[in-house]
Amino acid sequence: MDIDLLSNIFYAMVRCGTPLLLVALGELVCEKSGVLNLGQEGMMLFGAVIGFIVAFNSGHLWLGVLLAMTAGMLLSALFALVALVFNANQVATGLALTIFGVGLSSFVGAAWVGKPLAGFEPLAIPYLSDIPLIGRMLFAQDLLVYLSFALFALVAWVIVKSRVGLIIQAVGENPDAASAMGLPVLRVRTLAVLFGGAMAGLAGAYLSLAYTPMWAENMSAGRGWIALALVVFASWRVWRLLLGAYLFGLASILHLVAQGLGLAIPSSLLAMLPYAATIVVLVLLSRDAVRTRLYAPVSLGQPWQAGH
Amino acid sequence: MSNPDSIARLQLRKISKRYPGCLANDAIDLSIQPGEIHALLGENGAGKSTLMKIIYGVTAADSGEVIWQGQRINLRNPAQARSLGIGMVFQHFSLFETLTVAQNIALAMGATAGTPAQLEPRIREVSRRYGMALEPQRLVHSLSIGERQRVEIIRCLMQDIRLLILDEPTSVLTPAEAEELFVTLRRLASEGCSILFISHKLGEVRGLCHSATVLRGGRVSGHCTPAHCSDRELAQLMVGEAAGLITDYPKVSADNAFLQINQLSWHNPDPFGCSLRDIELEVCSGEIVGIAGVAGNGQDEWLALLSGETQLPRQQGETIRFDGQPVAHLRPDARRRLGLAFVPAERLGHGAVPQLSLADNALLSAFQQGLVSHGLIRRRKVEQLAEAIIRRFGVKTPDSKTSARSLSGGNLQKFILGREILQQPKLLVAAHPTWGVDVGAATTIHRALIALRDAGAAILVVSEDLDELFQISDRLGALCGGRLSALRPTVETRLSDVGAWMAGQFDAPQSPAPAPV
Numbered sequence: 001m002d003i004d005l006l007s008n009i010f011y012a013m014v015r016c017g018t019p020l021l022l023v024a025l026g027e028l029v030c031e032k033s034g035v036l037n038l039g040q041e042g043m044m045l046f047g048a049v050i051g052f053i054v055a056f057n058s059g060h061l062w063l064g065v066l067l068a069m070t071a072g073m074l075l076s077a078l079f080a081l082v083a084l085v086f087n088a089n090q091v092a093t094g095l096a097l098t099i100f101g102v103g104l105s106s107f108v109g110a111a112w113v114g115k116p117l118a119g120f121e122p123l124a125i126p127y128l129s130d131i132p133l134i135g136r137m138l139f140a141q142d143l144l145v146y147l148s149f150a151l152f153a154l155v156a157w158v159i160v161k162s163r164v165g166l167i168i169q170a171v172g173e174n175p176d177a178a179s180a181m182g183l184p185v186l187r188v189r190t191l192a193v194l195f196g197g198a199m200a201g202l203a204g205a206y207l208s209l210a211y212t213p214m215w216a217e218n219m220s221a222g223r224g225w226i227a228l229a230l231v232v233f234a235s236w237r238v239w240r241l242l243l244g245a246y247l248f249g250l251a252s253i254l255h256l257v258a259q260g261l262g263l264a265i266p267s268s269l270l271a272m273l274p275y276a277a278t279i280v281v282l283v284l285l286s287r288d289a290v291r292t293r294l295y296a297p298v299s300l301g302q303p304w305q306a307g308h
Numbered sequence: 309m310s311n312p313d314s315i316a317r318l319q320l321r322k323i324s325k326r327y328p329g330c331l332a333n334d335a336i337d338l339s340i341q342p343g344e345i346h347a348l349l350g351e352n353g354a355g356k357s358t359l360m361k362i363i364y365g366v367t368a369a370d371s372g373e374v375i376w377q378g379q380r381i382n383l384r385n386p387a388q389a390r391s392l393g394i395g396m397v398f399q400h401f402s403l404f405e406t407l408t409v410a411q412n413i414a415l416a417m418g419a420t421a422g423t424p425a426q427l428e429p430r431i432r433e434v435s436r437r438y439g440m441a442l443e444p445q446r447l448v449h450s451l452s453i454g455e456r457q458r459v460e461i462i463r464c465l466m467q468d469i470r471l472l473i474l475d476e477p478t479s480v481l482t483p484a485e486a487e488e489l490f491v492t493l494r495r496l497a498s499e500g501c502s503i504l505f506i507s508h509k510l511g512e513v514r515g516l517c518h519s520a521t522v523l524r525g526g527r528v529s530g531h532c533t534p535a536h537c538s539d540r541e542l543a544q545l546m547v548g549e550a551a552g553l554i555t556d557y558p559k560v561s562a563d564n565a566f567l568q569i570n571q572l573s574w575h576n577p578d579p580f581g582c583s584l585r586d587i588e589l590e591v592c593s594g595e596i597v598g599i600a601g602v603a604g605n606g607q608d609e610w611l612a613l614l615s616g617e618t619q620l621p622r623q624q625g626e627t628i629r630f631d632g633q634p635v636a637h638l639r640p641d642a643r644r645r646l647g648l649a650f651v652p653a654e655r656l657g658h659g660a661v662p663q664l665s666l667a668d669n670a671l672l673s674a675f676q677q678g679l680v681s682h683g684l685i686r687r688r689k690v691e692q693l694a695e696a697i698i699r700r701f702g703v704k705t706p707d708s709k710t711s712a713r714s715l716s717g718g719n720l721q722k723f724i725l726g727r728e729i730l731q732q733p734k735l736l737v738a739a740h741p742t743w744g745v746d747v748g749a750a751t752t753i754h755r756a757l758i759a760l761r762d763a764g765a766a767i768l769v770v771s772e773d774l775d776e777l778f779q780i781s782d783r784l785g786a787l788c789g790g791r792l793s794a795l796r797p798t799v800e801t802r803l804s805d806v807g808a809w810m811a812g813q814f815d816a817p818q819s820p821a822p823a824p825v
Contacts, residue, residue, distance in 0.1 A: 163414070163421075170404050170415050177402030180366065181416050182387025298405070 003132060009250070009257055010137035015211065017249025018148045019044075019203040019220070023227035024234070024241050025155045026199025031231055032159065033192035034172035036301040038094025039079050040200050041224025042101020047072040047204030049109035052215040056117050065144070065205045072201020073194050075101055080193045084186055087303040098224070106217045119213025120144055144206045151199070156238045168192060172297035175304040185304060200224065222275065229278040232285055235295040248274050315378040317342045317502040318363070318471055323372035325358050332358040333369070334526045340471065345493060345503045347513040347534060350523035351546055356506050359523070360473055363504070364396045365389040377470075390416075395464025397457065399475040403448050409459050410444035416463045434465050438492045453604055454485045461492070472496065473504045478512055479772065482602055483807035490516050508546070510539045522546055547748070557758050559782050559799055562592035566766035567614075567735050568629040572636075574613060574620070582606040584613070584790045593734065596757065596767040597795065598781030600774055600806050606790035607739065607770050608653065614737050614768070615650040616640035630735060645676065647734030651725055651741060653770075655717060659724040662713035666705065667694040669712050670727050677731060693730070701726035702752055718745035722753065729756050735766045742776060754780050774806060788812040 023040050030037050047068035055064025075097060083093040120142040129139040159165040170178045171188045179185045203223070208215050226248055234240035255270035316339045325333040333355045340346045350356045361367045363374070365383035374381055376392055383389055386396075403412050410428055414421035421427050428444045435442040440458040448456060457477060464472055474493075478486040493516065497503055507513050513520060514534040522530045522545040530545040572587040584606050591597045601607055612618040613628065616639050620627060625634035630646045640650075650673075652658040660669045671679055671690045679689050694708035701722040705715055712720060725741060741757065742750040757780055761767050770787075771777050777784060778798060785795040786809035793809040 166407070166411055166415055169407065173404045173406055174402065177404065178415075180386055180398070180402050182385055182390065183415070295406070 005260065007133050007136050009253070010134060011140065012253045012256070013246055013250045014137050014141065014145060015249070016252050017246040018145050019206050019211065019223050020227050020230060020248055021152065021242065021245035022148055022203035022206065023200050023224055024230040024245055025151060025238075026196035026203075027227055027231050028234070028236065028238065028241055029155060029159070029168065029199075030192045030196035031300055032165075032172045032236065032297055033168045033189045034175060034297050034299040034302065034304070035084070035189050035193055036090045036094065037076065037079055037083075037097070037193060037196055038091060038228065039075065039097025039101060040196075040227055041220060041222065042098035042104075043072040043075045043197050043200035044101075044204040044207070044220045044224045045105040045218065046075055046101045046108075047201030048208040048219060049105040049112070049204075049215055051201070051205035052117065052208040053109065053112055055119075055209055056112060056115060061120060061209055064209055065202065068205035068208075069198040069201040072199070072204065073197040076193050076197020076200070079197070080190045083303070084189055084193065087305060090301050090303065102218065109215045109217070112215045113217065114214065117209070117213045119208075120210035142210050144202075144210045147202075148206075152238075152242055159238055169297070172299060175299055179306060186306070189304075203227075226274060226278050229282050233281050235285070236297065237295060248277065251277050314341060316340060316375070317344075317377060318504075319373075319375040320359075320363070321373040321375065323359065323362060323369045323374070325362060325367065325369050327358075331526050333362070335372070336523070336526075336528055338521050338528075340502045340504060342470075342502055343497050343500045344519065345497050345505055345517045347517035347520035348504055348506045348523065349508060349510075349513060349520050349542065349546055351508060354523040354546070355526040356523055357475070358526075360396070360475060360504070360506060363389070363471075364394060364473060390467065393468050393470030394473070395467065395469045395471070396473040397460040397464065397475065397477060399477075399479065403456055403459060405447070405449035407448060408444065409442060409446055409448060409451075412448060412459055413444075413463045413466055417466055420467075430466065431462060434462055438462075438465065438495060439488070440492060453480045453602055454482070457481070457489070465496070469496075469501055471502045471504065473506070475506045476508070477505070478507065478509060480603060482810045483774075483803070484811055486512065510534075510542045513542070514539075557754070557780055559797070560595060560761070561782060561797065562594040564593045565590040566593045566631055567591040567768065568632075570627050570629075572610075572613065572627045574609060574618070576609055582609055582790045584609055587792045589785070589792060589795070591735070591766040591768050593766045594761060594764050595782040596761050596769060596780055597783050597785070598777035598798070599768065599770045599785050599787055599792070600777055600810055601770070601772070601787035602810055603772060605787045605810075607787055609790070610787065611650075611652065611737065611739055611770060615648070615652070616643045644673070649673070649728035649731050649733030649736045651728050651736070651738040653739035653743075655720050655724060656713055660712040660720060663711055665694075665709045665711055666698070666703075666715075666723060667691050667708040669723070670694040670697060670708075674727055674731055697723055697726035697730060700730070701756070702749065717743075718749050721745050722749055725753055725756065729760055732763070733760075733765055735768070736760060737768045737770075739770045740772065741769060742773065743771075750776070774803060777806075778803070786810045788814075 023044060027037065027040055050071035051064040051068030054067045055061050079093055079097050082088045083090045122140050122142050124140040129135045167183055167188060171183060171185050175185045204220065207219055212219070230241060230244045230248065233244045251274040254273055255267035258265050258270055259267060318340045320336055320338040323333050323336045336359060348356050348359065358367065362369045365386045365388055374383060404415070410424055410431060413431060414427055431442065431444045440462060442455065442458050442462060448459065451459070457480065477489060481489060493503055505513070505517055517534050520532050520534045521528060522532065522542070524546060532545070534542065567590065569587055569589040572584060574584040576583040582605060587610065613636070619639065620636040622637045625637040628636035630643070630648065633646060635643050635646060656662045661672065667690050670693050671685065674693060677693065679686055679693065691708050697703065698705060698708060703723045703726070704719050715723065721743070722745070725738065728736060742753050745753065757767060769777065769781065781798050783795045784798050784801050784806060785793045786806055788810055789812055793814040
């Protein structure tokens, strides 16, 4: 395998991994605070369609990105209202949100299916992008990928180093104790959910404005679900999340690689790989109760009300 | 303290709080001076928890005044209470297990915590000054219960503390650990901090506290100086009746082993749990064996192995035997058929299904008592059984159709114990049989256990209440770190022996050596 091919694979791996990374970062923060939001897929699609429509009509890509994030946040606000304020079951609410988001995005975007758009272009950084192997992967991407690097650094810093991260973790582990300490449990959880919504919306915008600049129904193709699995795969640790996102990115471009190498494996089989890998990883990891006990937010998915 | 001119640190006037269906606090007056260790005594359900939640700002009183150092205040939340200098150590710790000691403390301190580099020396300083060894870098889940309590206390001491509230702090400690805690508390009080010490253990209240307020049924039943009162007088204030408080049951010895445990070891896959090592035990028909131990030393794991919730592989079936028959590999229902009855520690969700009626809960474990025929439930019989339990054990409930969760803890405990006892088991394994139960009900339960013993059943009681164990057990032992001490007849055992066992000192014989068995 020559260096150019490898360099291309790495480049595509990061591109493919970026939407997963963005959604998973949002969900990680959300789950750290104790909230399981299964609505990622729906929020992502809604963000994708709104981002596309806005960018298409206004001609401003960044306005599209901004409104895509707002759209994701709006849906997550709905989730927060139902699951946190009214204390409905988080799993059911999240599932409903996904179903709702998928339908809503198809409905809203019907008139824009297949319309062409000039999306975000790669922006190579001089010299740095010429580094062999990793130059293109890290320094010849589009602006949204660079943004994902920055957001990763931000989330990693917040969770590992900052007091805010400590508070999020405390709320997710023992909301009763956190509340007894005077921490605003519901406010922390709501903000975490909103952050997750914005990230899902951003991931959607990346799909419809950069990755494949167009709108098609269901274009996220289950990435929201893979991102949810990623958070478990990473056992709620942020560095593993980065690794996992790119590994899954790699898995989802393997059929292209195989074609490039002229391997006689049916590409539909390889295209299945990320989904199959998700199942295998989840099964393997959930067997290990020790890891789950040590790292999983203890109160994940449990409704909480003040004064109980 | 006796100076009438000094301003009280905290004064409560006519505090009342009503919950649906009960008046939890009824016009309660209380006053604590600076540097005073004040006991708040009372049975479970007397209103202690409610009162302390009001002082700490968790709940608001319906009426009455809270006066803090001469100023009337209106507490809205715990954060406000903490900013005034009120700290609280909860009975069920409010710590975050996956965080370090320092992180836990930083969370409570808010912005004043500073950076970890600044905080850690301060934690070390405070822990040294009050004689509570603690390593700031350790993760809380790796700490013992006693160490966790230190984290809670140090967390309070890091701030400018004026009033420290401790909710039944010794219930999780060995007697020696409790003594260490008292040293710290006396030191703190000598520096002018007021301490509100909530307890129902009369002995330690008399040894530690300057004054006491006793609650009964939501009201103040008396103020007193504990050092000048006898246990009986204090108990009378708490319970309202003098008779039948402390009963001595005749001790027996038996030699026909029903439950035999041989070399029972079990590795716990849970990293926060306790593994069991080489447990050896025999319980004979017609005796009560009591096992002491601080929670978290393997009780839950051991009980699950005994009840059948955890099963061992078939090859290890011989490690537990009922009447000679290997059972360690059998499921709970198979063990029940061999004569086992089981009262778990956790009442709701383990001993009873919260949503089901009492009658249905009776059916759950007593299904072998002719309540089912040809796969159909005989409703009438189930209800008769439930009503019999309610009657015989004085369960306070409207009827047998009431859901289990609407009963108070003590009432439900009576029901669950009654359900198991009425099945006339050959072996009863009971965890914390009177935990959270008032004195009257505890006596009922103890009498029932003794009667069951005298009818020839083997009984194993696991409890944290040493008074109870000494009262009803014929032989005693203790669990520590997943190991079981040797058993000794209760009459030859002193409290300090059990204390040593609970701390893991199994081999230090302090009493005359027991007769060889």
